[in-house]
Amino acid sequence: MDRRQFLSASAAGLALSAGGYALPFADEKPRRVGLIGCGWYGKADLLRLIQIAPVEVVSLCDVDKKMLAEAADIVASRQVSKKKPRTYTDYREMLKEKDLDIVEIATPDHWHALTMIDAVKSGADLYCQKPISVDIAEGKAMLAAARKYNKVVQVGTQRRSTPHLIEARNDIIQPGRLGKIGLVEICCYYHMRATTNPPDTAPPDYLDYDMWTGPAPMRPYNSLVHPRTWRAFMEYGNGIIGDMCIHMLDMVRWMMDLGWPLRVASNGGILVDKASKANISDTQTATFDFPEVKVVWTHRTWGSSVDPDPNYAWGATFYGDKGTLKASVYSYDFIPEGKSEKRIHKDVKYELEQYPEDRTEKDLERHVAPAIRGHMRDMLTAIDKRSKPVADIEQGYISTASCILANLSMQLGRELTWDPVKQQVTGDAEANRLLHRPYRKPWVHPEA
Secondary structure: OOHHHHHHOOOOOOOEOOOOOEOOOOOOOOEEEEEEOOOHHHHHHHHHHHHHOOEEEEEEEOOEHHHHHHHHHHHHHHOOOOOOOEEEOOHHHHHHOOOOOEEEEOOOHHHHHHHHHHHHHOOOEEEEOOOOOOOHHHHHHHHHHHHHOOOOEEEOOHHHHOHHHHHHHHHHHOOOOOOOEEEEEEEEOOOOOOOOOOOOOOOOOOEOHHHHHOOOOOOOOOOOOOOOHHHHOOOOOOHHHHHHHHHHHHHHHHHHOOOOOOEEEEEEEOOOOOOOOOOOOOEEEEEEEOOOOEEEEEEEOOOOOOOOOHHHOEEEEEEEOOEEEEEOOOEEEEEEOOOOOOOEEEEOOOOOOOOOHHHHOOOOOOOOHHHHHHHHHHHHHHHHHOOOOOOEHHHHHHHHHHHHHHHHHHHHOOOEEEEOOOOEEOOOHHHHHOOOOOOOOOOOOOOO
16 A cells, blocks of 8 residues: 555555554644755655655755755655645744654754754654764763653664664574674775865855854865765764764664673774865774674775675674674675574665655665665654654764764774763763864854
């Protein structure tokens, strides 16, 4: 049963979406949805939600008027009502309406904290892209706000909702088929760091660059800043470790039921590509020391991107005394020790027959679409039950903060010991001062 058929059905019973989410009764009003940040992943997330649930996207917000108008047209063409959403260039004006059931946040990272906290205050449940924050104090305040206002907040660490990875967790990791896991290696060897050095220019007339910058330091505008390549700068995010490591670290934590790391150590820097305007590291390793396992991250944005394993250039390898598991967004491979078990290989399932829009949608990562849909269903179920979703804000906070600690360790040149009760670095006043970054006036840093 597709969404159009469901909305026109007269049956009073519940229907199930393709992924098992129980849809509301046919005569219930669709949930009202708003999106803050109408760029690449904002649209990808929102259009997946439209595919699997009766929602009405009523509000869109972006400081780029061109991007905003394009998103409004796309949403109108995809939602059942064919209505064009209201558009805003200031998220505060959108939230003043207080008529949204769900708000999705897909801004650059430096804007997550303020938009998320204001959205839960407005009465909405949330889907917030990862990482949740740029500094640890922001994340702590975001978690506190979600709990204070009793709102469901699903973080966009959608590996927790990736079908083949759920299978790997449930069938390989959790039953103990790897035996004792002593080491997990996570990595990204994609050449994703900006390598150009464009001149600074005036921002385009359709972009409110002052509002785009918001609480971050004001940099001269250049074409790397907007759109999408803003991750080249530490002013707006946490580099590749904050973009890619968080996915793999969070996946490992979920698969193995891990909490906070006891210690975090990291080193690296700009070791090869010194000509780019980007100020994020091109090379970095980090060790997350959990009570019974070490998780070691490596990224390198230069040289070979296919070594040591071309199938897992962004992924995780779990080493146990009874076997090895390799896992990525594309597949998993179980490699047992000895002959008592058979090797297992599984690939991502694209769901293109069920959701044909995936075939033609611009810029969509088709292999990730099933995971986003699963993540949205999980969020909706949590909203209905008033329960915690699989990527609850607390889990997003732990994974985000762990990656931030790695960057701080690299910056300070020493290992950091984390106290999860006091929410601070043990015996390191300098590191603790860095948990809270300065905000550009007039924006005010949130407090827990």
